[in-house]
Amino acid sequence: MEHPKHIVVVGGLIRNDAEDILLIRHHKRGWEMPQGRVEEGEELMAAFHREVMEETGVEVEPLSLAAIYSKVSPPSAVIFNFLARYVSGELRTSDESLEVKWCSGTEALTLVTHPVNRDRLETLMAAGAQTRFRSYTTSPFTIVSDTVLAPHPNLLP
Numbered sequence: 001m002e003h004p005k006h007i008v009v010v011g012g013l014i015r016n017d018a019e020d021i022l023l024i025r026h027h028k029r030g031w032e033m034p035q036g037r038v039e040e041g042e043e044l045m046a047a048f049h050r051e052v053m054e055e056t057g058v059e060v061e062p063l064s065l066a067a068i069y070s071k072v073s074p075p076s077a078v079i080f081n082f083l084a085r086y087v088s089g090e091l092r093t094s095d096e097s098l099e100v101k102w103c104s105g106t107e108a109l110t111l112v113t114h115p116v117n118r119d120r121l122e123t124l125m126a127a128g129a130q131t132r133f134r135s136y137t138t139s140p141f142t143i144v145s146d147t148v149l150a151p152h153p154n155l156l157p
Helices: 044-056 105-111 115-125
Strands: 007-015 021-026 030-032 035-037 059-071 077-088 099-103 131-137 142-149
Touching (some): 007 044, 007 059, 021 044, 030 115, 035 044, 044 059, 044 077, 059 115, 077 115, 099 105, 105 115
Parallel strands (some): 007 077, 059 131
Antiparallel strands (some): 007 021, 007 035, 021 099, 131 142
């Protein structure tokens, strides 16, 4: 039996003390939240910290896992999306980020136009204490399934 192969991606909605959102401008997809592939053998949280630092120059503190996406059209991927807070560092660009900026939620919704990244931004902006699981296909972007899991009352402290 052949083992399934998925690309694993981490990304997230990062806010500063003014509640601005951190965006990068990717050379192909335009404006988006920082995100990138997990390297083989790399721990998810380490990958999230690395990708944010590489693309933006800043350190962040992850607060929660807000959404998990399954891209079911080829190449298949599993995308872990976090909510995070800015900790330190100065914004800088990279090979993957032509521009980096803090912007209001309203401006972020105007700038992020790629359908997949727009959906992620909207989902993370609306995130609460629950975790959202979504599956989608591309060409055209279509949500296949959408499930929200709220914290179970018996599991809360």
